[in-house]
Amino acid sequence: MAKVLYITAHPHDHQTSFSMAAGKAFIDTYKEENPNDEVVHIDLYKEDIPQLDADIFGGWGKLGAGEAFDKLSADQQRKIARLNELSDQFANADKYVFVNPMWNFSFPPVMKAYLDSVAVAGKAFRYTEQGAVGLLTDKKAFHIQANGGIYSEGPAADVEMGHRYIGIMMNFFGVPSFEGLFVEGHNAMPAKAEEIKASGIEKAKEAARKF
Numbered sequence: 001m002a003k004v005l006y007i008t009a010h011p012h013d014h015q016t017s018f019s020m021a022a023g024k025a026f027i028d029t030y031k032e033e034n035p036n037d038e039v040v041h042i043d044l045y046k047e048d049i050p051q052l053d054a055d056i057f058g059g060w061g062k063l064g065a066g067e068a069f070d071k072l073s074a075d076q077q078r079k080i081a082r083l084n085e086l087s088d089q090f091a092n093a094d095k096y097v098f099v100n101p102m103w104n105f106s107f108p109p110v111m112k113a114y115l116d117s118v119a120v121a122g123k124a125f126r127y128t129e130q131g132a133v134g135l136l137t138d139k140k141a142f143h144i145q146a147n148g149g150i151y152s153e154g155p156a157a158d159v160e161m162g163h164r165y166i167g168i169m170m171n172f173f174g175v176p177s178f179e180g181l182f183v184e185g186h187n188a189m190p191a192k193a194e195e196i197k198a199s200g201i202e203k204a205k206e207a208a209r210k211f
Contacts (some may be wrong), residue, residue, distance in 0.1 A: 002094040019146035023099035029208035090118035135175020145182040148187030
């Protein structure tokens, strides 16, 4: 039995969001194909995702200096404990499905905060004399992103940073399999929006059957 983290970064649901519609089709199909797997939905707009701030860096510094965890401030304890929960959950999962819209050439900021929270030395990677080495070498990941314009090819592909960034992080973590799906062009071609959405949903279902 595999554990799958379904990680979404969108304030809207599948009824209004193209990325969430494709994401729902993907994860529903995956569940049908793999009924014994555990799927955990992490809605980044509803979860507590601490941003790396002065409390966290200060707390880490004190812990590194040998101070006991219970001597940290209440905010430091809460935030660091939550980061530990998130990073353990990520490291212990088998598969990751990321879903988000493109905002200003990248993903919503809460996705960056989440990736920061799980990028932990000793869990996702380790340092060696030759540099960082990923530890999540038995995992796989899939990314679904909706783009209002066309960013998967052509000149605009050079400024697309959401899918590329997640791919870089998965490579850094040692994840050997990373694939993606763009549902795109619905704002640039509004007359074809429903056709684009329907096509994205079908492609998501097909990808889920292979995941």
